[in-house]
Structures are given as C-alpha cells and as structure tokens.
Amino acid sequence: MIAATGLKRLGIGFAALTAVAVAGVAIAPVLLPTDHVRDAVQAEIRNVTGLDPQLQGEATVSLFPARVSLGQLVLSDESGGPAALSAERLIAQLRLLPLLIGRIEIADVVLLRPRIAVTFDAHGRSNWSALVETLSRTLKPDAQRPDRLSFSEIRVADGTLLLQDEKRGASETLGDIDLSLAWPSISRSFGATGRFLWRNEPVDASLTLTDLYAAISGERSGLKLRLTGAPLKVAFDGHMSYRPALKIEGTLAADTGSLRQALRWTGLKTMPGGGFGRFALRAQTVVAPSSVTLGNVNVELDGNSAEGVLSIAGDERLLLQGTLAADTLDLSPYVSTFHLLTHDEREWSTGRIGLDGLAGFDFDLRLSAGNIALRGAKLGRTGVAASLRDGRLTLTVGESQAFGGVLKGSIAISKAAQAGVDVNAQVQFANVDLESCLGELFAVRRLEGNGDLSFTVEASGTSVLDLMKTLTGRAEIAANQGALAGFDLEQLLRRLERRPLSGAADVRGGRTPFEKLNAALKIVHGTASLDDVQMESRAVRLTVGGSASIPTRDLDLKGTATLVSSSARDKTPFELPFAVQGRWEDPDMLPDAQMLIRRSEAAAPLLNAVRERRARDAVRSAIETLARPSQGTPALSVAPAASGQPGAR
Numbered sequence: 001m002i003a004a005t006g007l008k009r010l011g012i013g014f015a016a017l018t019a020v021a022v023a024g025v026a027i028a029p030v031l032l033p034t035d036h037v038r039d040a041v042q043a044e045i046r047n048v049t050g051l052d053p054q055l056q057g058e059a060t061v062s063l064f065p066a067r068v069s070l071g072q073l074v075l076s077d078e079s080g081g082p083a084a085l086s087a088e089r090l091i092a093q094l095r096l097l098p099l100l101i102g103r104i105e106i107a108d109v110v111l112l113r114p115r116i117a118v119t120f121d122a123h124g125r126s127n128w129s130a131l132v133e134t135l136s137r138t139l140k141p142d143a144q145r146p147d148r149l150s151f152s153e154i155r156v157a158d159g160t161l162l163l164q165d166e167k168r169g170a171s172e173t174l175g176d177i178d179l180s181l182a183w184p185s186i187s188r189s190f191g192a193t194g195r196f197l198w199r200n201e202p203v204d205a206s207l208t209l210t211d212l213y214a215a216i217s218g219e220r221s222g223l224k225l226r227l228t229g230a231p232l233k234v235a236f237d238g239h240m241s242y243r244p245a246l247k248i249e250g251t252l253a254a255d256t257g258s259l260r261q262a263l264r265w266t267g268l269k270t271m272p273g274g275g276f277g278r279f280a281l282r283a284q285t286v287v288a289p290s291s292v293t294l295g296n297v298n299v300e301l302d303g304n305s306a307e308g309v310l311s312i313a314g315d316e317r318l319l320l321q322g323t324l325a326a327d328t329l330d331l332s333p334y335v336s337t338f339h340l341l342t343h344d345e346r347e348w349s350t351g352r353i354g355l356d357g358l359a360g361f362d363f364d365l366r367l368s369a370g371n372i373a374l375r376g377a378k379l380g381r382t383g384v385a386a387s388l389r390d391g392r393l394t395l396t397v398g399e400s401q402a403f404g405g406v407l408k409g410s411i412a413i414s415k416a417a418q419a420g421v422d423v424n425a426q427v428q429f430a431n432v433d434l435e436s437c438l439g440e441l442f443a444v445r446r447l448e449g450n451g452d453l454s455f456t457v458e459a460s461g462t463s464v465l466d467l468m469k470t471l472t473g474r475a476e477i478a479a480n481q482g483a484l485a486g487f488d489l490e491q492l493l494r495r496l497e498r499r500p501l502s503g504a505a506d507v508r509g510g511r512t513p514f515e516k517l518n519a520a521l522k523i524v525h526g527t528a529s530l531d532d533v534q535m536e537s538r539a540v541r542l543t544v545g546g547s548a549s550i551p552t553r554d555l556d557l558k559g560t561a562t563l564v565s566s567s568a569r570d571k572t573p574f575e576l577p578f579a580v581q582g583r584w585e586d587p588d589m590l591p592d593a594q595m596l597i598r599r600s601e602a603a604a605p606l607l608n609a610v611r612e613r614r615a616r617d618a619v620r621s622a623i624e625t626l627a628r629p630s631q632g633t634p635a636l637s638v639a640p641a642a643s644g645q646p647g648a649r
Contacts, residue, residue: 037061037068040104041092048151048183050138051075051131055090066094068104073111077130084127087114087159092151108153114177119164132216139213154181156194168316174198179205188212199265203229218243223250231265232256236285248287252294255280259301269356275302275333283310290315299324302333306367320363330373340464345443346585348465348551353421355391355413363388377402377440391415403440404450405432420462429453434479444584448511449482457523468551469526479517487512487589490539493563496591497574513537519544526550530557539564544580553584 037059046052057071070092075085089112098105119127126132159177164170179194190212195204209215210222220241227234238250256262260276263269270276279301283294291313299306306329310322339349365386372379380401387394392414400407409427416422429437430452437453439445457473460466488510512535519533528548535542544559557580562573577592 037104038070041068041070041090041106044092044104044106044151045109048138050134053085061094063096066096068092068094073114075131077127082117082119082127083115084118084131085111085114085116087111089113106151108151108155110155110157111159112157114156114159116159116161117164118162120166122167124167136213136217139216141213152183154183155179156181159196161196172198176202188214190215198229199267201229201231201265203227215240223248231258232262238285246287246289248285250285251282252285253280253282268361273334273338274336277302277333294322297322297324302330304329314362318361320361320365323366324368326367326369328371328373329367329369332373332375335375340441341443346553346583348463348468348553350463350465352462353464353467355393355415355421361388362390372400375440377436379407403429403432403437406430407432416460420460420466422458422460423467424458426456427454434477434482435485442584446485446584447477447479447482447517448485449479449514449517451477451479451482451517453477465551471523471526471550473523475521475523475528477517477519480515482514482517484512484514484517484535486510486587489542489561490537490563492591493540493561493574493576496576497563500597512540512542514540514542521548523550533559537564546580548584555580555582555584555587557581 038055041059042053042055053073053075055070055073059071060069061067062069068091070090073085073087073090074083076083091110091112093107093110095105095107117127156177156179159179161174161177163172163174174196176197177194178196179192182189182191188211190207190209192207193205195202197203204227206224206226208222208224211219212221213219215221215223218241220239223236223238223240225234225236233255235253236248236250238248240246240248256279258277259279260270262279263276279299281294281297281299283297283299286293286295291311294310294312297306297308297310304326306324306326308322308324310320310324313319313321338353339351341347342349363386366383367386368381368383370381372382382400382402383398384400385394385396385398387396392412394410394412396410397407407427407429409425411427412422412424414422431450432453434447434449434451434453435445438447453476455473455475457471457475459468459471461468461470489512491510514535514537517533517535520531521528522531523529526549528550530545530547533542533544535544541562541564542559544557546555546557546559548555548557559578559580561576561578563575564573577595579590579592580587581590582588
C-alpha cells in the first residue's frame with residue numbers, strides 16, 4: 001500500500017512538472033517582446049562575425065520548431081554604398097531550453113533568397129574590403145570576444161551572387177545558390193558545401209579553408225576546392241595567401257567529356273575545326289596576380305597524352321605559352337572538318353574557311369612527338385611550333401620525318417582585309433616518297449620514286465577553290481630513280497618507230513621508269529607555267545612545257561619524247577612530239593599525228609600529194625578516222641610538228 005501511494009505521488013509530481021513545462025512553452029513566445037528578439041539575434045550575429053547587419057520587419061517566434069523569423073536583412077560597409085548583402089528573410093534556429101527561460105541562443109542561421117553583390121572598382125578595391133577587415137579583427141586569435149559563441153552554421157537558400165569588375169567591364173551571375181557554411185566557432189577551419197547555377201548549368205561545390213582568419217587576413221592557409229558540373233570538373237588542393245601579393249599554389253586537376261563545350265560554357269571562343277572532346281589535366285599550379293603557371297603537366301585531349309609545362313598570362317587578352325612532348329599524337333580530329341578536295345577527290349572544296357574562333361586570345365606553343373597521324377599520313381619524329389598573335393595563326397615545322405623523308409617549313413593563316421583568309425606557305429620536302437606525298441596533298445598519284453618538293457606560295461579567298469584561283473608563287477620538283485605512272489612511253493615510242501600509224505594501241509596502265517626528273521613551275525593567279533620539265537632514263541628522254549590550271553585541275557602541255565636507244569637503221573633517235581591534255585587525275589597523251597603520217601612510208605605520199613587546203617583536210621580527217629582509238633585509249637593529234645624533228649620515212 002505504501003509503495004503504491006509513493007508511485008502515485010511521483011506520477012502526480014511528474015504530471016505537474018510536465019504541465020508547467022507545456023505552459024512555459026506555450027506562453028514563452030508571448031512573453032518575448034519583438035524588439036528584444038531582434039536585438040538578441042543581431043547581437044548574437046555581431047558577436048560571432050563582428051558584422052552589424054540591419055534587421056528590418058517584425059520578428060515572429062515559434063517553438064515547434066524553435067526558431068525566430070525576421071524580416072529583411074541588409075549588410076553594408078560604412079561608405080553607405082549599395083548593400084553588399086541583402087536577404088528577404090533571416091531565420092534563426094533557436095535552442096529550446098534557453099528559450100524556455102527567456103534567453104535567445106541561436107543554433108544556426110538561414111538566409112532566405114539573399115542577394116550578394118561583389119564589385120571591384122577601377123583600382124581593384126572591393127565593396128567587401130571593409131567588411132572583410134572587420135571580420136578579420138573579430139576572428140583574430142587574441143581578439144576580445146564572448147566566451148560563448150552560439151551558432152556555427154550559416155545556410156544560404158535560393159541565393160544570388162553578382163560579380164562585377166568595373167576595370168574589365170565584366171560581370172557574372174550565380175543563381176539558385178544553396179550552401180551550408182561551417183563557421184569556425186570551435187576550430188579555425190571554414191567549410192562551404194552546396195550547389196549553385198551558373199550559365200544554366202548546376203554546379204556542386206565544396207570549399208575548405210584550414211584557417212579562416214589567416215585566409216581573410218592574407219596569410220598562408222590551406223585551400224581545398226571542388227567544382228563538379230556536367231560541362232567540367234575541377235579540383236584543387238594546396239595553399240593560398242595574398243600578402244604581399246596573391247599566390248595560390250597546389251595540385252590542380254580538371255576533366256571534361258567535351259573541352260569545346262566546356263570552353264563555350266565558360267564564355268571562351270573555340271578554335272575552328274574538329275576535335276576538343278575528352279580532356280583531362282593534372283599539374284602543379286602557381287597562381288599569381290596576372291599569371292597561372294602549370295608545371296609537371298599531364299594532359300589528355302582527344303585520346304592524346306602529353307607532358308610539359310604551360311603558362312597563362314595577361315589581364316585583358318590571354319596568352320597561353322608552353323612546351324609539350326608526346327610519344328604518339330593523332331591530329332586527324334583537328335583537321336576532320338577541313339577538306340582540300342570534295343569527297344570524290346576531283347574538285348577543290350568550296351566550303352567556307354572561318355577563323356572566327358581565333359580572336360580574343362593568343363598562344364605560343366612548342367610541341368614534339370615521336371609519331372603523328374594526320375588523316376592518312378603518318379609522320380615520324382616531329383617538332384612543331386604553333387603561334388597565334390592578333391588572329392594570325394602560324395605553324396612552323398622545324399623538322400618532321402614525313403613520307404619517308406624530311407619535312408620543313410611554315411604556314412601562316414590570317415583574316416583577309418575584305419573577306420576570307422590570307423595564306424602564306426613555305427614548305428620543303430626532302431627525299432620523300434613522291435607518290436604518297438603528292439597523293440595526300442593534291443590527290444595526284446602519277447609520280448613514283450623519291451625526290452625533293454618545295455613550294456613558296458600565297459593566296460586569298462573564302463574557300464579552298466578561291467585560294468586556288470588566287471594562288472601565286474613557285475614550285476619545284478626533283479626526283480631520282482622513279483617512274484611516271486599511267487603511260488609506257490618506251491613501248492609507245494618503239495611501236496610508233498616501227499609502225500607510225502599504230503598509235504591506236506592502248507598504252508595506259510603502264511609506267512615509264514626514269515633516272516632523273518626535274519620540274520620548275522611559276523604560278524600566277526592559279527595558272528602554273530612549266531618553265532623547265534625534263535625526264536631522263538636509259539631508254540627515253542622527255543621534255544615538257546606548257547601550263548596547268550590549278551582551279552580546274554586541267555593540263556595543257558606539249559613536249560617531245562625521244563627514244564634514246566633507237567632501233568632504226570640510221571641510228572637516228574626517234575622523237576615524238578605530243579600533247580598532254582585533260583584532268584590531273586586522268587590526262588590524255590596525244591601524239592603528233594602529222595609527224596606520224598609523214599614518217600609512214602605508205603601515208604606520207606598521200607599527204608604530200610595533196611596541195612589544196614580542202615583536200616588536205618579531208619585526207620587528214622580520213623586518216624585520223626582510221627587511226628582513231630577505241631574508247632578509253634589515247635587519241636592522235638594533228639598538232640604542228642616541233643622544229644628539228646626527223647623527216648618522214
């Protein structure tokens with residue numbers, strides 16, 4: 001009985017205590033004046049940060065959850081300029097037990113829809129400078145502060161950050177900011193994690209400062225930064241300071257599935273052409289006021305890997321400089337959108353050549369590689385310098401093992417005064433495989449053997465075809481121990497020597513070996529004049545002159561082929577004047593029919609007997625009809641005989 005009575009009294013006491021607590025909770029919000037709550041929250045923020053925000057509007061207090069909601073918050077420096085920070089509402093989460101006895105203690109602070117403005121004037125001073133100095137004095141280790149600091153977290157909900165640089169005339173906006181700031185109420189470190197929206201792309205972010213006071217006072221502090229978005233991921237781990245000058249040093253890592261897309265996202269113009277897909281970078285980084293230096297660089301781009309050093313400098317106009325080395329490079333993606341010829345390789349491309357992406361920045365890069373793939377071409381050890389200054393792109397090849405020989409030269413491309421581009425090129429190929437070299441460059445595969453090729457040209461236009469119409473300069477070819485593909489001149493000459501009117505036989509598909517070939521071309525506005533073309537072998541000697549239209553890829557040549565080892569009884573070398581006409585890819589060789597008729601013992605009397613012009617033309621027409629080849633074989637020509645040719649037999 002006694003025990004039951006004791007338990008009953010204990011239950012009554014607990015119920016009474018609970019009733020008192022509930023009553024206190026119920027009447028506490030009523031007993032706390034609005035001004036008192038606002039002042040208490042403002043004092044708490046001042047104690048923790050040293051800043052003195054203006055809290056406007058009425059305060060409302062609730063117990064479930066325990067919090068106080070205040071109207072607009074405004075934070076400005078003493079200059080009276082635009083607010084550095086303003087929020088539609090400040091919500092302070094309160095500790096429940098102190099609230100029951102009428103004391104305001106903040107657990108954490110939420111800024112609802114804040115607007116943060118960071119402005120740099122023409123002298124580089126920020127509107128936050130005075131506020132940061134105040135914050136630094138408050139966080140100073142020996143500063144006079146209350147022993148008890150309540151809240152250690154500040155959250156930003158649906159915020160907006162406005163960045164403006166008056167000197168450069170640049171501005172950026174970060175929206176939909178949701179961040180949690182871990183305030184250093186106990187330790188010295190500071191952390192921020194959350195998400196924001198930049199240029200319509202969400203970015204997850206985290207920032208850690210090992211010593212907030214050192215960081216804002218300019219002393220050395222540890223720094224960790226992570227930015228993760230769909231276009232780009234960036235991570236940095238190192239240290240920072242800004243006294244006496246800004247210096248950030250540490251390890252930088254970045255990667256993206258499309259560098260071209262990431263550059264557009266950041267507002268940078270991209271170079272024309274293809275490529276710029278998968279990108280990854282890791283480097284030891286040093287950031288100074290006007291430069292960024294990347295050492296021990298490991299970079300991957302479009303499947304290529306390279307190592308070296310890079311630097312970025314400049315305030316208004318960026319300059320990228322560096323040296324990179326790679327074992328193997330595939331440059332095909334970067335020229336994949338540029339075509340010299342149409343798909344059938346019979347006409348020059350009419351696609352517009354644009355250099356719009358070459359404005360706004362400069363670069364000066366040195367690149368070396370053990371092997372390079374460039375579309376169908378394979379290059380060996382290569383050293384290249386690429387320079388872009390004021391929109392003028394210059395590629396200089398110091399030396400490249402190309403087409404079995406050595407390539408040297410330079411190509412400069414810049415915007416033309418009116419429209420299109422200006423191109424200047426000086427290129428030398430030494431001891432290269434001419435068939436593969438000319439085939440890759442111009443889709444001409446008629447010349448076999450090794451030799452030297454050089455050209456110095458300039459042109460202007462909006463397309464490759466326009467460039468060919470204005471092409472001006474010189475070109476030279478010197479070959480040894482090769483062959484002219486497509487014609488067997490020795491076989492043709494021996495047949496015509498024995499039977500002058502047998503020219504209808506098919507001579508295509510063969511080849512004419514030579515020991516030496518030299519050709520010099522003078523190019524004026526797309527027309528190449530062959531100043532001196534000579535080919536020599538043990539059996540045949542060939543001289544050619546004439547012109548070639550580069551825009552239309554047509555030949556109009558005349559020459560003389562000489563059979564050096566003649567089988568004729570008089571041992572006089574057999575000479576055949578001829579013409580070469582038609583497309584580069586498939587020209588026709590037209591022997592001089594008049595000379596062949598005169599050489600023929602059967603046909604020459606008929607031609608000599610005819611004196612009247614009309615009859616002579618009729619006889620020639622009849623003979624040529626008889627000698628006309630079948631479709632696909634070279635036809636005879638009635639081109640005038642060259643002076644000094646042997647007489648008819």
